[in-house]
Amino acid sequence: MIVYTSYLFFNTKKRQEFIRITDDITAIVKTSGVTEGTVLVSAMHITAGVYVNDWEEGLIHDFQVWLEKLAPARLDYRHHQTGEDNADAHLKRTIMGHQVVLPITNGKLDLGPWEHLFYAEFDGQRKKRVVVKVMGM
Amino acid sequence: MIVYTSYLFFNTKKRQEFIRITDDITAIVKTSGVTEGTVLVSAMHITAGVYVNDWEEGLIHDFQVWLEKLAPARLDYRHHQTGEDNADAHLKRTIMGHQVVLPITNGKLDLGPWEHLFYAEFDGQRKKRVVVKVMGM
Amino acid sequence: MIVYTSYLFFNTKKRQEFIRITDDITAIVKTSGVTEGTVLVSAMHITAGVYVNDWEEGLIHDFQVWLEKLAPARLDYRHHQTGEDNADAHLKRTIMGHQVVLPITNGKLDLGPWEHLFYAEFDGQRKKRVVVKVMGM
Numbered sequence: 001m002i003v004y005t006s007y008l009f010f011n012t013k014k015r016q017e018f019i020r021i022t023d024d025i026t027a028i029v030k031t032s033g034v035t036e037g038t039v040l041v042s043a044m045h046i047t048a049g050v051y052v053n054d055w056e057e058g059l060i061h062d063f064q065v066w067l068e069k070l071a072p073a074r075l076d077y078r079h080h081q082t083g084e085d086n087a088d089a090h091l092k093r094t095i096m097g098h099q100v101v102l103p104i105t106n107g108k109l110d111l112g113p114w115e116h117l118f119y120a121e122f123d124g125q126r127k128k129r130v131v132v133k134v135m136g137m
Numbered sequence: 138m139i140v141y142t143s144y145l146f147f148n149t150k151k152r153q154e155f156i157r158i159t160d161d162i163t164a165i166v167k168t169s170g171v172t173e174g175t176v177l178v179s180a181m182h183i184t185a186g187v188y189v190n191d192w193e194e195g196l197i198h199d200f201q202v203w204l205e206k207l208a209p210a211r212l213d214y215r216h217h218q219t220g221e222d223n224a225d226a227h228l229k230r231t232i233m234g235h236q237v238v239l240p241i242t243n244g245k246l247d248l249g250p251w252e253h254l255f256y257a258e259f260d261g262q263r264k265k266r267v268v269v270k271v272m273g274m
Numbered sequence: 275m276i277v278y279t280s281y282l283f284f285n286t287k288k289r290q291e292f293i294r295i296t297d298d299i300t301a302i303v304k305t306s307g308v309t310e311g312t313v314l315v316s317a318m319h320i321t322a323g324v325y326v327n328d329w330e331e332g333l334i335h336d337f338q339v340w341l342e343k344l345a346p347a348r349l350d351y352r353h354h355q356t357g358e359d360n361a362d363a364h365l366k367r368t369i370m371g372h373q374v375v376l377p378i379t380n381g382k383l384d385l386g387p388w389e390h391l392f393y394a395e396f397d398g399q400r401k402k403r404v405v406v407k408v409m410g411m
Contacts, residue, residue: 036142037140038272046389056219058215077332078332082332090336094371112182112266115181131377135311137138138275195353200364203345234371238375240316248318249319251320272409
């Protein structure tokens with residue numbers, strides 16, 4: 001059994017930014033030596049998400065508009081009484097999900113033709129981290 | 138350590154359809170020979186989901202009405218400028234989740250009394266796939 | 275390879291209650307003997323969730339207000355024709371998620387500085403269960 005751990009780091013220029021990380025995970029899986037198993041990809045900060053969906057700029061825009069509608073910024077959230085201003089980021093990342101588990105088959109990420117992995121930053125402009133845990137044989 | 142991979146295929150008659158797959162996963166786990174471990178069940182298409190909830194037709198109807206309210210079809214999504222018409226399907230599957238990991242204990246799916254696994258199709262009428270990855274011993 | 279199973283039990287006083295379980299999972303991981311791997315934490319009832327987010331009472335309040343807005347109680351849900359009155363609990367737990375997989379590195383839960391694990395009860399006042407499955411080496 002092999003268990004291999006790696007981390008990805010992000011420091012986005014904008015407060016909200018979605019970044020494709022399929023290739024980063026592919027590279028980590030290759031390094032791990034695991035040919036049959038799974039890889040957990042999980043945001044370590046609670047105002048960021050990790051999700052699988054389409055690599056299409058229009059849809060990414062649609063996701064961002066939609067999240068703003070479901071969990072608007074700048075409402076009078078009780079969390080903001082602590083001095084924070086990012087309650088919406090906690091809610092938005094909950095909608096998108098903060099982790100995925102990807103299968104590895106025959107030495108490769110076993111993804112469908114349109115599946116791409118994204119890091120979704122909702123409160124950026126500072127250093128953030130994602131843990132990548134490969135398990136298998 | 139055992140790692141066993143299988144796939145489920147779907148081609149629904151309707152655009153939107155929820156299909157119970159608990160028994161399919163039970164059968165795959167049995168074939169895998171894993172008696173202690175987990176099984177990842179993950180949609181390989183980005184307009185479909187996999188979720189755990191009640192096997193009750195009224196609630197399934199409630200889910201579908203609710204999703205239509207949170208992520209309506211036929212809005213003026215930017216994704217549709219590519220020629221697609223299914224942006225809502227991408228959003229709906231994000232609410233429901235696209236994968237689950239089920240525990241296997243003493244050779245069986247370790248589910249609560251009301252837990253059932255469903256495939257949620259939001260843009261069907263064509264061939265779709267779900268990957269099933271059993272890991273354990 | 276080690277696979278270790280444990281369960282947490284809850285019987286909340288209120289219908290809705292969020293309970294921090296980070297320390298419970300830390301203890302189970304220690305008992306398991308796994309130093310490199312993952313732990314699956316999954317609600318076994320379909321009106322409860324498990325999620326990772328901030329340990330801050332204001333934000334927990336914000337989550338509960340937000341969920342009531344997205345999935346209100348006491349609507350005329352079709353599920354209620356079965357005699358149930360908890361359709362909203364099924365929807366709310368879907369937003370929050372019902373399971374997480376946490377990485378274990380160097381013998382410890384590999385969490386970011388603000389990550390805490392919560393059990394989210396949406397239809398309590400009766401005995402409920404969470405399965406904890408530790409896998410690794």
